[in-house]
Amino acid sequence: MPTKADPCSQPSLMHPDEAIALLLKQVNPLEDSEVVPLSQGLGRVLAEDLASSIDLPPFNNSSMDGYAFRFEDLAHNESLQLIGQSFAGHPFEGEAKPDTCIRIMTGAPLPDGYDTVQMHERVEAKEAAIFIQSPKAIGANVRYRGEEVKTGGKVLVSGTQIGAAELGVLATIGTSQIRVTRQVKVAFFSTGDELRPVGTELASGQIYDSNRYSIRGLLSRANVEWIDMGVVEDDPEAIREAFKNAAANADMVLTSGGVSVGDADYTKQVLDEVGEITFWKLAIKPGKPFAFGKLGKAIFCGLPGNPVSSMVTFYKLVLPLIIKMQGLPQVKPLQLKATLKGDLRKYPGRVEYQRGILSQDDKGEFEVTLTGGQGSGMLTSMSLANCFVILSQEQGDTSDGTLVTVEPFNSVLC
Numbered sequence: 001m002p003t004k005a006d007p008c009s010q011p012s013l014m015h016p017d018e019a020i021a022l023l024l025k026q027v028n029p030l031e032d033s034e035v036v037p038l039s040q041g042l043g044r045v046l047a048e049d050l051a052s053s054i055d056l057p058p059f060n061n062s063s064m065d066g067y068a069f070r071f072e073d074l075a076h077n078e079s080l081q082l083i084g085q086s087f088a089g090h091p092f093e094g095e096a097k098p099d100t101c102i103r104i105m106t107g108a109p110l111p112d113g114y115d116t117v118q119m120h121e122r123v124e125a126k127e128a129a130i131f132i133q134s135p136k137a138i139g140a141n142v143r144y145r146g147e148e149v150k151t152g153g154k155v156l157v158s159g160t161q162i163g164a165a166e167l168g169v170l171a172t173i174g175t176s177q178i179r180v181t182r183q184v185k186v187a188f189f190s191t192g193d194e195l196r197p198v199g200t201e202l203a204s205g206q207i208y209d210s211n212r213y214s215i216r217g218l219l220s221r222a223n224v225e226w227i228d229m230g231v232v233e234d235d236p237e238a239i240r241e242a243f244k245n246a247a248a249n250a251d252m253v254l255t256s257g258g259v260s261v262g263d264a265d266y267t268k269q270v271l272d273e274v275g276e277i278t279f280w281k282l283a284i285k286p287g288k289p290f291a292f293g294k295l296g297k298a299i300f301c302g303l304p305g306n307p308v309s310s311m312v313t314f315y316k317l318v319l320p321l322i323i324k325m326q327g328l329p330q331v332k333p334l335q336l337k338a339t340l341k342g343d344l345r346k347y348p349g350r351v352e353y354q355r356g357i358l359s360q361d362d363k364g365e366f367e368v369t370l371t372g373g374q375g376s377g378m379l380t381s382m383s384l385a386n387c388f389v390i391l392s393q394e395q396g397d398t399s400d401g402t403l404v405t406v407e408p409f410n411s412v413l414c
């Protein structure tokens with residue numbers, strides 16, 4: 001264990017958990033809703049309960065390709081007479097009669113009068129005489145009308161986020177339009193005179209603006225409506241103007257860079273002037289200079305410019321806010337214990353989110369290996385990882401074989 005303290009930490013810095021609790025008090029679920037076509041529903045949050053206007057399934061049907069018949073007829077017949085067929089989309093038009101059967105396909109309607117289906121593999125057909133191995137019980141291989149949901153039964157409740165399964169459920173009951181909550185609008189921009197767009201040449205001292213791409217990815221995965229305002233130069237007047245435009249058009253303003261104490265770090269300074277700062281700096285690594293406040297009616301989150309810091313603070317601090325504004329419940333991310341492979345360096349002082357690769361050994365036990373260098377500018381440490389290794393404030397250097405807490409990335413981060 002190291003005895004040295006974190007040179008970048010101060011005892012007064014707020015713990016990230018305390019910050020999250022404070023942040024969540026500052027936002028409310030959006031109240032407005034709108035109607036969208038089902039095809040545009042992925043990721044949206046339902047603003048109404050939805051009941052089925054049909055039975056599911058809508059008619060009795062077969063769950064196997066085979067033969068439909070009356071169960072009782074097998075008790076006194078060696079074979080049954082084949083009198084027709086029922087295909088999915090082409091029901092049997094005739095009438096079910098005693099001592100008969102029809103050929104039936106998976107999903108095809110089961111005619112009234114027949115009550116049981118035997119699968120093709122357990123039947124021998126000799127011209128019109130059908131020899132059927134008796135199934136164990138009446139009703140075998142039949143899916144009954146309304147057995148999943150009855151007409152009027154609730155299928156989805158207000159506040160549900162529409163995923164692939166929900167899209168399918170809504171289509172199953174024939175819904176073409178849904179009422180959903182309005183999407184959270186987030187305006188974001190990068191600050192920094194050194195930043196150049198991809199596709200251009202770099203002059204001395206310049207770097208490509210990567211944060212706008214990772215933030216855009218995170219916002220897209222978080223299902224918000226985003227407004228990319230590009231790069232704003234390190235100039236208080238330009239930042240003031242950008243703040244004004246962003247706050248007029250969005251529920252949340254997100255910036256990257258300029259929140260530290262450098263001579264060209266104006267983001268926080270201008271926020272102090274034209275908005276209000278709720279807090280600045282947390283006991284988190286990476287991401288210490290994260291700034292939070294208000295710009296008019298909009299929420300303001302100032303992400304630190306270092307690329308890993310901006311992703312980590314988005315994930316840990318901004319995402320919970322978006323989730324609350326979307327009207328979704330906060331789900332505590334899954335955490336588990338894994339054996340650290342290799343040594344890990346850390347100063348006591350801040351909660352750290354190092355990046356690792358979580359896997360299982362031959363016995364199925366969890367183990368985690370760091371993704372190499374953990375500098376807050378090394379974005380490949382994120383792209384190679386599938387989890388955070390979370391280290392408490394007090395924790396120092398940690399040696400190979402120690403059990404550590406890991407948090408697998410959820411579907412928002414990849």
Ligand SMILES: Nc1nc2c(c(=O)[nH]1)N[C@H]1C(S)=C(S)[C@@H](COP(=O)(O)OP(=O)(O)OC[C@H]3O[C@@H](n4cnc5c(N)ncnc54)[C@H](O)[C@@H]3O)O[C@H]1N2
Nearest residue numbers: 190192208209210211257258259260265288304305306309
């Ligand atoms: N004297 C101190 N210096 C610093 C402190 C401190 O406490 N005292 N904190 C450090 C920490 S921790 C962080 S994190 C950074 C955050 O700084 P800023 O938010 O002001 O960000 P910048 O200075 O603008 O940039 C930092 C770094 O990131 C690069 N960057 C910025 N924007 C982008 C972008 N859009 N895409 C790619 N890379 C970007 C920038 O070039 C810098 O290298 O401050 C430390 N300093």
Ligand code: MOO
Nearest residue numbers: 286287288309376
């Ligand atoms: O906290 Mo900063 O994000 O280490 O570079």
